[in-house]
Structures are given as C-alpha cells and as structure tokens.
Amino acid sequence: xxxxxxxxxxxxxxxxxxxxxxxxxxxxxxxxxxxxxxxxxxxxxxxxxxxxxxxxxxxxxxxxxxxxxxxxxxxxxxxxxxxxxxxxxxxxxxxxxxxxxxxxxxxxxxxxxxx
Numbered sequence: 001x002x003x004x005x006x007x008x009x010x011x012x013x014x015x016x017x018x019x020x021x022x023x024x025x026x027x028x029x030x031x032x033x034x035x036x037x038x039x040x041x042x043x044x045x046x047x048x049x050x051x052x053x054x055x056x057x058x059x060x061x062x063x064x065x066x067x068x069x070x071x072x073x074x075x076x077x078x079x080x081x082x083x084x085x086x087x088x089x090x091x092x093x094x095x096x097x098x099x100x101x102x103x104x105x106x107x108x109x110x111x112x113x114x115x
Contacts, residue, residue: 009092010039017099031070041090053081
C-alpha cells in the first residue's frame, strides 16, 4: 500500500529590511537576511527595488537574477538619498516586500575626492 502525501507550498515571508554599507558617490552595498519562513520551499531568488527617498515609485535595481543576500547597487546619482526593499521567491511565488531600508545619501567616502 502506497500513501501519497499532500504538501502545500506558500510564498516565502518578507526578508528583514535591507542594510546599506560601503557607500560611495555612485554605489551602495545592499544586504539582507533571508525570510524566517520559506513557505515550505527553499528561496530561489530575490527581487531588489530602489527609490529616491522623496519619490513614491519603486523600480528594480537590476534585471539580473539575484540569488545571494547581498547586491552592489550602482549607477546611483551623487547627492541623492535612496531607499531599498527586497522580496524573496520560491517555487510557489514571490513573497511580500520587506520594510524599506533607512535613507542613505549617495556621497564620496570621507577623505575621498570626487575629482
């Protein structure tokens, strides 16, 4: 006698809000922790969005697949303040967006000249 189990998969929960580091005049390193709940299926990719802090519209940081919990956001504008958010995806779909990161000003590191 063979009994077949039924498994229900769900999209993952939201990751923690992204943390920003290594800020330069045009780049920022964005990292986050995976969601506490994977929905019964491993996370296979992440979606990362950015916006100017003064805007309401979010836009994708990249069209490439993100499989790690860190990404170097580039082509940012010097003197602008950005926020980032992230969502995780598994075989069941894409989960909810994280809370946004804190505001981060894109500027040259202290002691570095823009010349």
